[in-house]
Amino acid sequence: MATTKFKGEIVDLIGDEVKVGDMAPAVTLVDTKLNDVEIGGKSDKIQLIVSVPSLETKVCAAETRKFNQEVASLDIVDTFVISMDLPFASERFCSTEGIDNITVASDYVDKDFATSYGVLMGDNKLKGLCARAVFVIDRSGKVVYKEIVDEVTAEPNYTEVLEAIKLAR
Structure with missing residues (x-):
């Protein structure tokens, strides 16, 4: 079972652990306009899937802004x-943060993404939220990069993520 930490305490992650080399599960989420959004599986483009506990926290907001900026080009x-x-x-x-280069989606309906990718936090104050994680999926639908951030309150390794995207070309 995969784990992460929240303020130093180990948190078990619930669901099927997705590993590098696995095919990325296709799941349906809800975007900001209440439209269905499918992620995972085969795609015409590389997919960068970033999971965060809540956009309402400083670290999640900073991470979302950073990825919005980095993927613009x-x-x-x-x-x-x-x-x-x-x-x-x-x-x-x-709308407040000017996020317009990425798709922000919610897994609130059935937690299908969180359980299919093994990032659902199961036993702490953040129980039921997504752990901080990043997946890079190539066009064939294969996971080529995965990072479950060791400490939920820390940001991911942006350099490694961007390098994985370049290598997935």
Whole structure:
């Protein structure tokens, strides 16, 4: 079972652990306009899937802004930031923060993404939210990069993520 930490305490992650080399499960989420969004599986573009506990926290907001900026010039990648936030709150965040290069989506309906990718936090104050994680999926649908951030309150390794996207071309 995969784990992460929240303020130093170990948190078990619930669901099917997706590993590098696995095919990325295709799941349906809800975007800020209440439209269905499918992620995972085969795609015309590389997929960058970023999971965060809540856009309403400083670290998640900073991470989302950073990825929005970094992928602006990358027409080879579709970027998705996923949380359990309600679509209405996500829409407000995106409009306030100028998030327009990525798709922000919610897994609040059935937690299908979180359990299919093994990032659902199961036993702490953040129980039921997504752990901080990043997946890079190549066009064939294979996971080529995965990072479950060791400490939920820390940001991912942006350099490694961007390098994985370049290598997935």
